[in-house]
Amino acid sequence: MTDTGRLCHATTANGTLGMLRLARKMNTNINTNAWKPGSLIDRDLAVFWHPCSQMRDYQDFPPLEVTAARGARLVLADGREVLDAISSWWCKSLGHGHPGVRARIEQQLGRFEHVIAANTTHAGLVELCERLVRLANREPPLSASVRAAAAAGAGAGAAGAVAAGAAGAAGVGAPASASLVTPPIAAAGASPDRGGHFARVFLADNGSTAVEIAMKMALQAQQQRGHGGRTQFAALAGGYHGETIATLSVGDLGLYADPYRPLMFPVTKLGPVPTRTGVDDPLWQDAAWEWPAIERTLLPIAQSLAAIIYEPVLQAAGGMRFYSPDLLRRLRRFADAHGVYLIADEIAAGMGRLGVMLASHLATVESGGASGGIGVGDQAALPDFAVMSKGLTAGFLPLSVVLTTNEIYAHFDGDWAERRAFLHSNTHTGNALAIAAALGALDAYETEGILDHVAVEGRRMRAALTDVARGSRVLTNVRGVGMVAAVELCAPDGAPLDPKARTGRAVFKEAVRRGALLRPLGDTLYLFPPLNCPVRDLDAMVTILADSVRAVVPGA
Numbered sequence: 001m002t003d004t005g006r007l008c009h010a011t012t013a014n015g016t017l018g019m020l021r022l023a024r025k026m027n028t029n030i031n032t033n034a035w036k037p038g039s040l041i042d043r044d045l046a047v048f049w050h051p052c053s054q055m056r057d058y059q060d061f062p063p064l065e066v067t068a069a070r071g072a073r074l075v076l077a078d079g080r081e082v083l084d085a086i087s088s089w090w091c092k093s094l095g096h097g098h099p100g101v102r103a104r105i106e107q108q109l110g111r112f113e114h115v116i117a118a119n120t121t122h123a124g125l126v127e128l129c130e131r132l133v134r135l136a137n138r139e140p141p142l143s144a145s146v147r148a149a150a151a152a153g154a155g156a157g158a159a160g161a162v163a164a165g166a167a168g169a170a171g172v173g174a175p176a177s178a179s180l181v182t183p184p185i186a187a188a189g190a191s192p193d194r195g196g197h198f199a200r201v202f203l204a205d206n207g208s209t210a211v212e213i214a215m216k217m218a219l220q221a222q223q224q225r226g227h228g229g230r231t232q233f234a235a236l237a238g239g240y241h242g243e244t245i246a247t248l249s250v251g252d253l254g255l256y257a258d259p260y261r262p263l264m265f266p267v268t269k270l271g272p273v274p275t276r277t278g279v280d281d282p283l284w285q286d287a288a289w290e291w292p293a294i295e296r297t298l299l300p301i302a303q304s305l306a307a308i309i310y311e312p313v314l315q316a317a318g319g320m321r322f323y324s325p326d327l328l329r330r331l332r333r334f335a336d337a338h339g340v341y342l343i344a345d346e347i348a349a350g351m352g353r354l355g356v357m358l359a360s361h362l363a364t365v366e367s368g369g370a371s372g373g374i375g376v377g378d379q380a381a382l383p384d385f386a387v388m389s390k391g392l393t394a395g396f397l398p399l400s401v402v403l404t405t406n407e408i409y410a411h412f413d414g415d416w417a418e419r420r421a422f423l424h425s426n427t428h429t430g431n432a433l434a435i436a437a438a439l440g441a442l443d444a445y446e447t448e449g450i451l452d453h454v455a456v457e458g459r460r461m462r463a464a465l466t467d468v469a470r471g472s473r474v475l476t477n478v479r480g481v482g483m484v485a486a487v488e489l490c491a492p493d494g495a496p497l498d499p500k501a502r503t504g505r506a507v508f509k510e511a512v513r514r515g516a517l518l519r520p521l522g523d524t525l526y527l528f529p530p531l532n533c534p535v536r537d538l539d540a541m542v543t544i545l546a547d548s549v550r551a552v553v554p555g556a
Contacts, residue, residue, distance in 0.1 A: 071534065092394065094530060095530035100444050102396075105433055113432055114428065221411040222341070235267055236252070239253075240252070240311070277322070279481060311345045312325075312328055313354060319522070328344075344358075344385065351441075353483060354484070360381065362481075396440075397431070457535060462478065475487045483529060504523040514547060527542070
């Protein structure tokens with residue numbers, strides 16, 4: 001049997017692991033670093049199915065064995081350090097091992113780790129919801145002392161928990177226990193109307209589920225306000241919203257969705273999306289040219305739409321494409337005029353990634369502005385549902401939220417017999433440890449100048465990548481907003497590369513060898529570092545990206 005025949009037989013008989021072992025014996029082009037029979041990598045490939053991977057790719061590039069992580073750096077078993085230039089799938093907004101987030105989790109672990117969120121509450125849960133509502137409405141955050149004082153009326157137990165959390169954030173030890181006191185029960189549905197746009201928070205445990213929650217809420221709210229014929233959804237072309245069946249349906253990336261078409265439902269896709277390079281683009285705040293085509297698509301289905309869903313400003317998985325925030329204002333006006341809800345998928349773009357806490361806030365700039373700043377008091381472009389996850393807990397633990405309005409909440413209010421309740425449930429809704437992580441992340445955003453760092457260093461990162469592209473024959477279309485920057489690989493004559501060549505993957509492998517985890521989207525190279533990433537690490541990421549391209553692409 002030929003070597004090729006033996007390799008194919010190993011694949012059939014023993015799967016990827018058998019092929020890897022035989023290929024190693026044949027001395028084929030495989031990175032065998034730390035990969036020996038019985039090693040952790042050997043055991044991994046025998047049992048673990050890696051996410052979003054063609055397992056055969058691990059033939060020539062086995063998974064990296066991580067033993068520690070700190071800041072923007074992953075420490076490997078062989079002692080090397082690799083820069084996490086993609087924030088571990090975009091969730092490590094504050095890097096690895098943030099001490100304030102860790103402290104919040106440890107404090108909560110001393111009290112309890114999880115209780116059912118139906119029929120119970122706890123101080124951390126309420127504090128998180130209150131702070132998220134203020135954040136989404138662009139209200140100034142309350143100090144820890146004010147939050148603790150506000151909790152005092154809810155009973156000694158709740159007040160003690162909040163005070164302990166505030167003390168812990170300041171480095172003071174928390175008490176081991178607190179007495180449980182039942183607080184007075186307010187009238188059903190009673191809640192002060194703060195006058196802001198968002199008022200209610202629903203919790204889940206991952207982004208895809210939270211998007212489906214928002215879709216279910218929109219559909220049910222339409223039915224319960226007397227619009228049972230509104231059963232359709234529309235979504236921006238090129239979008240991505242997750243990998244459950246409903247989220248694949250509203251997404252527009254065939255690579256992820258095509259095998260599951262028989263399970264999916266039809267969704268109207270809206271385009272062309274007004275792509276822009278960033279806040280310095282002269283048309284950054286103007287989507288007038290693209291809007292008529294989108295409106296023509298929407299008008300015939302306006303009376304049957306339950307909601308329009310979109311990733312605000314950044315289409316991440318779709319190729320790190322940015323579009324004009326003006327499109328959000330236009331969608332808001334259309335939705336208001338036709339009784340349609342808006343769902344903003346802020347999972348990748350929110351929590352400061354684009355320089356504001358919600359990417360939707362970029363659309364509240366004064367008309368014609370180009371800075372990306374926020375117009376005071378202007379909430380006219382905010383969605384009916386905002387979905388957040390990933391950076392919400394700084395990537396420590398799974399958590400997602402759906403923020404919505406009192407107007408929508410009212411459509412679910414009624415006696416049990418009316419069957420108006422929203423009966424979605426997740427086992428780990430309100431998980432106390434995940435909530436503690438989110439509170440620690442919010443503490444950091446409020447006290448560590450995260451957005452100021454993004455404003456300065458994000459612009460510098462884009463400028464550095466622009467300089468690299470100017471000196472290259474194979475890098476084009478540099479764009480970026482906040483702490484995201486992207487560039488396209490192309491042929492030296494400017495033509496697109498053959499996708500089958502997988503040039504982006506070759507650059508990825510070279511970058512890892514040089515010390516940075518890039519993981520491109522096809523031939524789209526991008527940087528998505530922690531928001532507080534040190535300048536030296538940002539500079540190193542850009543340098544490694546440039547050097548890797550030159551090492552891989554002839555004529556670069």
